[in-house]
Amino acid sequence: MAMARRYVSTRVRRREDPQLLTGRARYLDDLRLSGTLSVAILRSPHAHARLVEVDVRPALAAPGVEAVLTGEDVARLARPIRAEMSGPGYKTSGWPALARDKVRFVGEPVVAVVARDRYGAEDALEEVRVTYDPLPVLTNAELSMRPGAPRIHDDLTDNILFHTRFDNGAVERAFVAAELRLSHTFRHGRCTSAPMENRGALASFDAAEGILTLWASSQSPHLLRSGLAEALDLPESRLRVICPAVGGGFGPKMHLYPEDIIVCLLAQRLGRPVKWIEDRRENLLTSAQAREHVNHIEMAATGDGVILGFKATLICDVGAYSLYPVTAALEPVTAASIIPGPYRIQGYSYDAYAVATNKCPAGAYRGVGMALGTFVRERLVDMVARRTGLDPAEVRRRNFIAATDVPFTTASGLVIDSGNPTESLDQALEAAGYDALRKDQRRSSTTTYRGIGLCSYTEFTGMGSGTFRRRGMSQIAGHDAATVRVEPTGEVRGFVSAASQGQGHATTLAQVLADEIGVPMAAVSIVEGDTERCPYGSGSFASRSMVVSGGALILAARRVRDKVIAIAAHMLEAARGDLVMEEGAIFVRGMAARRVTLGQVARLAYRPASGTLPPSVDPALEATQYYDPPPATFSIGTHVAVVDVDAETGQVAIVRYVVSEDCGTMVNPMIVEGQIHGAVAQGIGAALYEDVVYDDAGQPLTTSFMDYLLPTTMELPAIEVVHTETPPPVTVSGFKGMAEGGTIGATAAVANAVADALAPLGVEVHELPLSPDRLYRLIHQARKRP
Amino acid sequence: MKERTIRLTVNGRPYERTVEVRKTLADFLREDLDLTGTHLGCEHGVCGACTVVVNGEAVRSCLLFAVQLEGANILTVEGLADGDNLHPIQEAFWEHHGLQCGFCTPGFLLTLYCFLKETPRPSEAEIREAISGNLCRCTGYHNIVIAARAAAEKLASAGPTP
Ligand code: FES
Ligand code: FES
Numbered sequence: 049m050a051m052a053r054r055y056v057s058t059r060v061r062r063r064e065d066p067q068l069l070t071g072r073a074r075y076l077d078d079l080r081l082s083g084t085l086s087v088a089i090l091r092s093p094h095a096h097a098r099l100v101e102v103d104v105r106p107a108l109a110a111p112g113v114e115a116v117l118t119g120e121d122v123a124r125l126a127r128p129i130r131a132e133m134s135g136p137g138y139k140t141s142g143w144p145a146l147a148r149d150k151v152r153f154v155g156e157p158v159v160a161v162v163a164r165d166r167y168g169a170e171d172a173l174e175e176v177r178v179t180y181d182p183l184p185v186l187t188n189a190e191l192s193m194r195p196g197a198p199r200i201h202d203d204l205t206d207n208i209l210f211h212t213r214f215d216n217g218a219v220e221r222a223f224v225a226a227e228l229r230l231s232h233t234f235r236h237g238r239c240t241s242a243p244m245e246n247r248g249a250l251a252s253f254d255a256a257e258g259i260l261t262l263w264a265s266s267q268s269p270h271l272l273r274s275g276l277a278e279a280l281d282l283p284e285s286r287l288r289v290i291c292p293a294v295g296g297g298f299g300p301k302m303h304l305y306p307e308d309i310i311v312c313l314l315a316q317r318l319g320r321p322v323k324w325i326e327d328r329r330e331n332l333l334t335s336a337q338a339r340e341h342v343n344h345i346e347m348a349a350t351g352d353g354v355i356l357g358f359k360a361t362l363i364c365d366v367g368a369y370s371l372y373p374v375t376a377a378l379e380p381v382t383a384a385s386i387i388p389g390p391y392r393i394q395g396y397s398y399d400a401y402a403v404a405t406n407k408c409p410a411g412a413y414r415g416v417g418m419a420l421g422t423f424v425r426e427r428l429v430d431m432v433a434r435r436t437g438l439d440p441a442e443v444r445r446r447n448f449i450a451a452t453d454v455p456f457t458t459a460s461g462l463v464i465d466s467g468n469p470t471e472s473l474d475q476a477l478e479a480a481g482y483d484a485l486r487k488d489q490r491r492s493s494t495t496t497y498r499g500i501g502l503c504s505y506t507e508f509t510g511m512g513s514g515t516f517r518r519r520g521m522s523q524i525a526g527h528d529a530a531t532v533r534v535e536p537t538g539e540v541r542g543f544v545s546a547a548s549q550g551q552g553h554a555t556t557l558a559q560v561l562a563d564e565i566g567v568p569m570a571a572v573s574i575v576e577g578d579t580e581r582c583p584y585g586s587g588s589f590a591s592r593s594m595v596v597s598g599g600a601l602i603l604a605a606r607r608v609r610d611k612v613i614a615i616a617a618h619m620l621e622a623a624r625g626d627l628v629m630e631e632g633a634i635f636v637r638g639m640a641a642r643r644v645t646l647g648q649v650a651r652l653a654y655r656p657a658s659g660t661l662p663p664s665v666d667p668a669l670e671a672t673q674y675y676d677p678p679p680a681t682f683s684i685g686t687h688v689a690v691v692d693v694d695a696e697t698g699q700v701a702i703v704r705y706v707v708s709e710d711c712g713t714m715v716n717p718m719i720v721e722g723q724i725h726g727a728v729a730q731g732i733g734a735a736l737y738e739d740v741v742y743d744d745a746g747q748p749l750t751t752s753f754m755d756y757l758l759p760t761t762m763e764l765p766a767i768e769v770v771h772t773e774t775p776p777p778v779t780v781s782g783f784k785g786m787a788e789g790g791t792i793g794a795t796a797a798v799a800n801a802v803a804d805a806l807a808p809l810g811v812e813v814h815e816l817p818l819s820p821d822r823l824y825r826l827i828h829q830a831r832k833r834p
Numbered sequence: 835m836k837e838r839t840i841r842l843t844v845n846g847r848p849y850e851r852t853v854e855v856r857k858t859l860a861d862f863l864r865e866d867l868d869l870t871g872t873h874l875g876c877e878h879g880v881c882g883a884c885t886v887v888v889n890g891e892a893v894r895s896c897l898l899f900a901v902q903l904e905g906a907n908i909l910t911v912e913g914l915a916d917g918d919n920l921h922p923i924q925e926a927f928w929e930h931h932g933l934q935c936g937f938c939t940p941g942f943l944l945t946l947y948c949f950l951k952e953t954p955r956p957s958e959a960e961i962r963e964a965i966s967g968n969l970c971r972c973t974g975y976h977n978i979v980i981a982a983r984a985a986a987e988k989l990a991s992a993g994p995t996p
Contacts, residue, residue, distance in 0.1 A: 726934060
């Protein structure tokens with residue numbers, strides 16, 4: 049029975065919005081459990097130091113204080129967080145929820161105080177006395193990886209947490225054949241996702257049931273539960289994780305953090321709910337950060353712009369600890385694997401490192417690895433254009449994978465399953481009016497330089513366990529799941545392992561489910577973010593929700609629908625194949641009067657005594673489906689950025705921004721575009737402004753929004769979006785993930801636009817962010833050159 | 835801990851409460867009045883998530899102490915809709931997908947509420963300027979600006995509001 053899609057591909061208004069718009073939605077800090085106590089955490093002021101003495105007695109005596117927890121206590125009660133990875137090249141040390149022997153970055157939790165309210169808990173922190181013995185500090189990955197560097201983890205042989213080497217066997221040949229060889233070092237700053245809602249955790253222990261419940265501002269409730277079970281040595285059946293409304297995540301909210309463990313331990317001990325809410329300073333000090341690469345890369349190309357190969361050394365500064373469940377390897381392996389992008393590159397080899405330093409741990413952030421890998425590659429593509437005198441668009445065209453090459457295995461071994469990069473480029477150039485832009489560009493003034501930047505990219509989405517197995521990331525499930533249930537009164541409910549942080553799953557998954565069953569959307573609701581109500585799965589990160597949870601939902605819905613049809617056929621005394629289900633009614637094709645409603649079928653399914661079910665059909669209407677998709681499906685896209693750079697101030701103004709993207713079938717184009725807008729904003733932020741800065745002593749200098757600069761309305765342009773839709777052959781849904789392409793594309797497109805603008809001055813762009821002060825310096829250095 | 839008793843009106847309702855003098859207006863609204871629609875994104879006056887309207891002006895509730903609000907008339911996001919009828923600004927945000935996670939949204943709504951009263955027919959540049967002190971990490975502001983423009987048109991065509 050062919051299913052007509054009524055809601056999928058339409059711009060349905062979001063169901064979650066009325067709650068959010070009226071202030072009724074409950075985020076973590078809005079939950080109210082009576083008797084809740086608040087935690088404040090004393091954090092290390094040193095980047096690297098031995099803990100000599102921790103004296104908490106005066107704090108215990110402070111008014112309103114209920115308990116104080118130290119590293120010694122935690123060592124007795126919980127295991128350190130361990131990020132495991134199978135395979136060679138990786139080593140890790142645990143991260144105790146409260147520091148015991150040593151502190152390894154500024155902001156690391158040392159003592160937790162729990163009191164009647166946060167004000168009181170913070171007062172009491174001032175009474176804690178800690179004596180530190182400072183150790184040598186490492187803030188530079190290239191120094192930290194040198195033999196003989198001071199060790200950050202005493203139990204490891206050096207600070208290289210991960211190293212891998214790859215050679216596809218064709219790289220030497222490629223370099224021998226090359227007429228053009230480029231060798232450059234690129235750097236990407238350290239970013240933080242800074243969701244507007246900080247992290248938070250609220251734990252409550254039900255002694256009668258023996259159940260510990262953690263409400264967490266998390267993207268990944270089941271993986272969080274598994275990590276907690278390990279750390280607390282509890283069976284998963286005794287743990288429940290619930291995600292309330294979450295105010296943005298973008299990656300860092302998928303990790304297990306010390307504070308999750310601290311509130312659980314305190315709730316267990318005190319028998320009262322215990323809550324910790326991250327403040328912005330803590331967020332900028334301790335929520336997983338990202339990027340921070342140095343990349344030495346050589347490129348081989350022919351004289352007419354055909355790229356032959358890359359040799360890369362990627363060094364990623366991952367901070368003090370490897371994070372559960374992604375490990376420190378996430379950023380370097382993703383960056384390395386994406387470097388070939390949408391191009392037919394013959395030869396490729398790389399060495400990729402994750403190196404520990406005395407900084408905040410680095411983990412997942414929108415566009416992880418891909419933003420860096422794409423920035424490096426697309427800068428090089430533009431450099432080839434400059435050297436050969438070809439237009440940057442033409443160089444891309446000469447190197448693209450052709451639509452007929454797909455599925456295509458890239459030089460790094462990724463399988464691009466679908467998409468047409470040439471079509472994407474053409475669409476973007478046309479939407480931008482590229483030829484006219486180029487003509488117009490020549491009219492730059494002497495102080496303002498106009499630049500046009502392109503970026504073509506591939507986006508790794510909807511990853512299955514195959515990808516995580518290949519990488520050795522054994523703690524990530526890779527699959528997701530859905531339970532579909534038609535209630536006895538006929539409403540259709542989907543329980544999924546995804547967990548929204550603002551992506552609008554309550555709407556988009558309801559669109560998918562309503563179409564799949566054949567009911568009005570009003571009859572459908574989605575439940576997510578609760579390990580007791582939803583089946584086990586990975587959660588929402590790495591652009592996977594629509595592909596994997598959406599795919600599971602479709603498969604479960606099909607099973608339920610088949611059962612509905614079987615029962616209806618029996619009720620109508622018709623053949624199953626003659627039945628159609630639409631708008632919540634099942635009828636004989638061409639005979640709309642011979643019908644039953646889904647409600648009638650459901651009533652019979654749950655109360656078989658009210659009639660008779662077909663002989664081989666069990667009662668109830670419910671199915672649970674686990675779905676482990678293929679290793680990945682790739683979205684593609686092209687960005688065009690047009691900038692004006694003020695050569696006197698180093699200020700960049702983005703005057704046009706055009707995106708062409710292809711994520712297969714769009715469930716809700718309005719939401720797809722919203723994701724692109726937000727992702728582009730984060731890419732522009734990384735390209736121009738955002739940088740977590742540490743001084744040489746490992747002191748973070750960007751601990752407020754006055755120092756860590758998020759783009760505002762004044763920096764961001766209107767963003768024009770056009771689409772192509774190439775459904776992937778490899779997923780059940782026809783959907784691809786798409787939440788990261790905007791960030792991946794924008795970082796490189798803006799960097800290329802600035803480089804294009806300043807080329808007449810002889811400025812080359814190798815390092816992000818291109819903040820006004822950096823650009824000012826580059827422009828002045830270039831002008832001083834003879 | 836020093837406490838003081840204050841009387842003020844929030845969303846048209848009079849309250850009398852005794853609060854610690856060091857308690858911020860934001861914490862007072864959220865904890866003492868359970869009006870949790872006012873969100874805290876930074877607690878240092880930059881993000882605008884905590885914006886509420888005090889005596890007709892948009893202010894950052896994380897930067898004020900509750901005791902400074904004696905006698906004040908306050909509007910929070912909970913008071914913006916008229917019963918089940920969304921305010922035109924809320925309606926426009928819904929229609930134009932001006933929110934994703936929604937955490938910043940109350941601050942934008944109330945900032946625009948004050949701005950559009952003063953500037954009923956704003957240009958796009960004026961809108962961007964008016965909300966440049968509010969941070970949103972999800973939307974890139976693109977649809978917020980569109981929603982603001984649509985709200986301005988709706989409000990202007992509906993005539994002056996009280
Ligand atoms: S919380 Fe008040 S301005 Fe950010
Ligand atoms: S909608 Fe998430 S921060 Fe604005």
